[in-house]
Amino acid sequence: MGLIRVEQATCLGCGCGCDDVAVRIDGGVIVDLTPPCPLARQWFGDGSAGDRVLVLGRPAEAAAAIAEAARVLAGARGRVLVGIGPDLSSQAQREAVAIADLLGAAVDTATSTTAAAGLLAAQRRGRATATLGEIRNRADVVLFWAVDPGIRYPRYLSRYALDPAGTHVPEGRRGRTVISASVGGARGPAGADLSLDLSAADEIPALSVMRGTVAGNPLGELSGALQGAAEVARRLMQARYAVIVHDGEPADESGPAQRAEGLVALAQALNGPTRAALSTLRAGGNRSGAEAVLTSQTGYPMAVDYSTGVPRYAPTVRGLDRLGRGGFQAALLVGRTDHLSAQSRSALGGIATVVIGPRATATAGARVAIDTGVAGIHEAGTAYRMDEVPVPLRSPLRGARPAAGTLRELLSALRSEAGPVSA
Ligand code: SF4
Structure with a gap:
C-alpha cells in the first residue's frame, strides 16, 4: 500500500464537523492531516481501531457474539438501557433506536446530562x-x-x-x-x-x-x-x-x-x-446527530422510554448514571464508552452489558464486546454539525467492522429471538 491522499474528509473531533480535511495515508496508517488542527490530529490519530470480539472476556466469532448479545438483551426486555455514545454515524444511531424500540428499553445519549x-x-x-x-x-x-x-x-x-x-x-x-x-x-x-x-x-x-x-x-x-x-x-x-x-x-x-x-x-x-x-x-463524535435521530424517530432529543410500547419523554430521569441506581437488568452501549462516569462503569459490573462500537473491547466487565470502526474514519454515512446541519462522512480507511452493519445484524437477531412487540 503506497501513499494515498483523501480529500474532503469530515472530522468529528468537535462539533464544527469540518468537511475540508485532507488525510494522508501511508501503508494503511494516517500520517498527516491538513489543515493542521490539533484536535483533529488527536481525533483521527493514526487511524488504528480495534478489531476484537469478546464474549465473557474470551475471543469469539462475530456471529456467536451477536447471538449471545441478542439472547441476553431479549431476556432482559423491558429492563434494558440503550446508551448512544459518540463516534457513530446517524445510520448506526438509527439502528440503536430501533433496537431500543424492539426491547421496550430506555434510550439516552452521551450528552443528555451536559447538554x-x-x-x-x-x-x-x-x-x-x-x-x-x-x-x-x-x-x-x-x-x-x-x-x-x-x-x-x-x-x-x-x-x-x-x-x-x-x-x-x-x-x-x-x-x-x-x-x-x-x-x-x-x-x-x-x-x-x-x-x-x-x-x-x-x-x-x-x-x-x-x-x-x-x-x-x-x-x-x-x-x-x-x-x-x-x-x-x-x-x-x-x-x-x-x-x-x-x-x-x-x-x-x-x-x-x-x-x-x-x-x-x-x-x-x-x-x-x-x-x-x-x-x-457542541462537542464532536456526532453527538448532535444522536439528538436529531432520536427526535426524528421518537419526537424527543434524549431520555426516551419505550417501556410502555410507545416513546415516552422522561427528561427528569435522564443520563447514563442511572445505571448505578438499579432497575436495569441489561445495557446495550453503542459508540465510544470512554465518556462514562466512574459510577456508570461500576454499575456495568452488576448487569449484563453488551458494547458495540469503537474500542468496545476496552470496556471492562462487558458480557459481549464487539469492536467497530469509527464513523468518518472507517465508516461513511451522515453526521450532524453543532448547528444541526447534516454533513456526509467519508471513510479514508477501510477494513474495520462497520457499526451500522453490526447493529443491523443484532436487530435482525433480536427480531428472531424476541418476536414482534405485543400490543
Ligand atoms: S477538531 Fe473541530 S475544528 Fe478541528 S478540524 Fe475537526 S471539526 Fe474542525
Whole structure:
C-alpha cells in the first residue's frame, strides 16, 4: 500500500464537523492531516481501531457474539438501557433506536446530562439560532459568553465567527465587533474589542440586566459589573446581526443551569431591536446527530422510554448514571464508552452489558464486546454539525467492522429471538 491522499474528509473531533480535511495515508496508517488542527490530529490519530470480539472476556466469532448479545438483551426486555455514545454515524444511531424500540428499553445519549440545560430551555422558550454559514456571512457583533472557542473548537473562529469575510461582512475580522464575557474562571477569547468580567454570582443578574436593557425596562442603580453588562447589551442592540456564542457542553459543567435559559432569552429579546442568534458550541463524535435521530424517530432529543410500547419523554430521569441506581437488568452501549462516569462503569459490573462500537473491547466487565470502526474514519454515512446541519462522512480507511452493519445484524437477531412487540 503506497501513499494515498483523501480529500474532503469530515472530522468529528468537535462539533464544527469540518468537511475540508485532507488525510494522508501511508501503508494503511494516517500520517498527516491538513489543515493542521490539533484536535483533529488527536481525533483521527493514526487511524488504528480495534478489531476484537469478546464474549465473557474470551475471543469469539462475530456471529456467536451477536447471538449471545441478542439472547441476553431479549431476556432482559423491558429492563434494558440503550446508551448512544459518540463516534457513530446517524445510520448506526438509527439502528440503536430501533433496537431500543424492539426491547421496550430506555434510550439516552452521551450528552443528555451536559447538554440538557440548553435542550430543555429551548423546549420551554423556543430558540433563535442560525447555521454556521449564516453566522459567517452576517454576524457583525459577536459576544462570546464564558467560552474561548479556540480551545475545544479550534477552527470555529477561523471558519465561522471571527476571521472569514462574509457576504454581509466583507472585511472579515475588521468588520466585526468582538465582545468577550468572562464568568469566574471561564474566560472569553483574548483580543476582544470590548470585555466584560463577571463573578460567578453576578452571571444570572447580568443576563437579567441585559435582557431588561434590551426591553427598555428601568433598571435603577447598578453595580459596576452590571453597568458593564448593560453597556454590552446596548452594543448588541446596535448590531446589524448579533451572535451570542456559548458552550453547550462545558468541560467542567461549572455554569449554572439558568445560564442557557438566560442566553436563549437574551437572543430572543435582541430580535426586537435587531437580528440575533444564539450559537451553541457542541462537542464532536456526532453527538448532535444522536439528538436529531432520536427526535426524528421518537419526537424527543434524549431520555426516551419505550417501556410502555410507545416513546415516552422522561427528561427528569435522564443520563447514563442511572445505571448505578438499579432497575436495569441489561445495557446495550453503542459508540465510544470512554465518556462514562466512574459510577456508570461500576454499575456495568452488576448487569449484563453488551458494547458495540469503537474500542468496545476496552470496556471492562462487558458480557459481549464487539469492536467497530469509527464513523468518518472507517465508516461513511451522515453526521450532524453543532448547528444541526447534516454533513456526509467519508471513510479514508477501510477494513474495520462497520457499526451500522453490526447493529443491523443484532436487530435482525433480536427480531428472531424476541418476536414482534405485543400490543
Ligand atoms: S475544528 Fe473541530 S471539526 Fe474542525 S478540524 Fe478541528 S477538531 Fe475537526
